[in-house]
Amino acid sequence: MxxxxxxxxxxxxxxxxxxxxxxxxxxxxxxxxxxxxxxxxxxxxxxxxxxxxxxxxxxGTHGRIALLTDDLVNPFIAAIASGVSTASGADTALLLATGSRPDHATLASMGVDGMLVHRDEPDGQAVGGGPVPVVVLDEPGVPGGPTGVHFDVGRGAAALGAHLAGIGHRRVAYVDSARSRTSFTLRREVFAAAFGGEVSTTGCGLDLALARELTTDALAGWRRSGITAIVTATDVQAYGVLAALAAVGLSVPHDFSVASFDDNALSSITAPPLTTVAMDAAELGRRAVTLLLEEIRGSAPAGRSVVLPSSLVIRSSTAAPREDPS
The missing domain is CATH 1.10.260.40 (lambda repressor-like DNA-binding domains)
Incomplete structure (x- = not known):
């Protein structure tokens, strides 16, 4: 009994x-x-x-919060979820929602006390101002004024651009995200400005296989145009680039330098280890859920903004280009 x-x-x-x-x-x-x-x-x-x-x-609470994200397979998202779980405490259950549904109102009706949002929102769905507190992750300048936690991605992007220019690269292929998020736009624009050379940009889904396919298709053109380095918006895309180059017998960094953003745990053990802009995803999750729980408990207002640092980690996937990249 x-x-x-x-x-x-x-x-x-x-x-x-x-x-x-x-x-x-x-x-x-x-x-x-x-x-x-x-x-x-x-x-x-x-x-x-x-x-x-x-x-x-x-x-008056349910002891449940939701993490809304586009993709649970991406190791960066998994690290965020780990940070959220660590900092939310034993009394708070974490629900995971992927894709653009369910919407905020539906999730609130399921009995969640607050939401962490790290996804592309459907057209017409406002972020914040809904039935429960919301904290937006990794997206600076979200309209509507919800609390947000994001990275000073410009600092790391500028350092990466300066690094590649400083070791002699003049033409770079930039594999951008196909998602229209401010964070990705900042990565690309600040990198390009700091690099100062020619940047050829193409979009790609945040998927290893898609990045590998794109690289395979674009490789001949990149080589003809004198591109000596490939930069991707995320580490996962860089893994696909590395796989494509290895498949055709090209060496990194001797034939192409490769660099990216995120610094996932795997990036230190790729072949070769990856130069990347480090952004602590687990800390992003920890800080975001701490802010959310404060709002749920009524001990802090909405509309706050926390900026976390980013930094360039230089590993052996980048080096000075050969005089004749072909």
Missing amino acids: AVKATDVAARAGVSIATVSLVVNGKGAGRVSADTRTRVEQAVRELGYVVNPAARSLVT
Whole structure:
């Protein structure tokens, strides 16, 4: 038979109302330390588990948050989810929603207390201002004023552009994201400005196989035009580039230098290890969920902005170009 709050109350010698205050975290200033200790001991001894529906009625919250993202396979997104899970605590369940559905209102109706948004939003769907608090990840300058956490991606992009120019590259192929996000636009534009040379840009899905296919198709043209370095908007795309070059016997960095953005865990062990702009995805998740929980608890307002650093990690996938890249 399941243990009830009445059983805990009888064991601790208190009222059911007191048990409810303690187990739902509302005892501060209302329940003495000695009484709280007795209740907590009774909970442990009896193995009492709070009914989620009952807790929701008392606290006004459900103990659930949602992470809305486009792609759970991408290791950068997986690292974000890991950071969220680590920082959200044992009392908060994490729901994952991929793609453009369900929308915010539908998710809120499912009983989530707040949402972390890291995806392309459907046309007409506002970010923020909805039924529950929202924190936007990795997207600077989101209209509507929700709280956001993003990277100072310009610093890393500028460093990457200066690095490639400084070691002698003059023509670069830039494999951009096919998604229209401000973060990707900043990566490309700031990199190009800092590089100062010729940048040939093409879009590609954030997928290893798609990037490999694109590289295979574009490679002959890149070589004819004197391109000596390939930069991708994400590490996952760079993995596809490396695979395509290896498949035709081209060497990195001797035939082409390759660089990217993200610094996923795998990027230090690719062949060769990848030069990339480091952006700590797990920290992004940790900071975002901390801000969200503060808003859910009413201890902080919406509309805040947190900027995390980015930095260039130079590894052996980039080097000075050969005098004759062909």
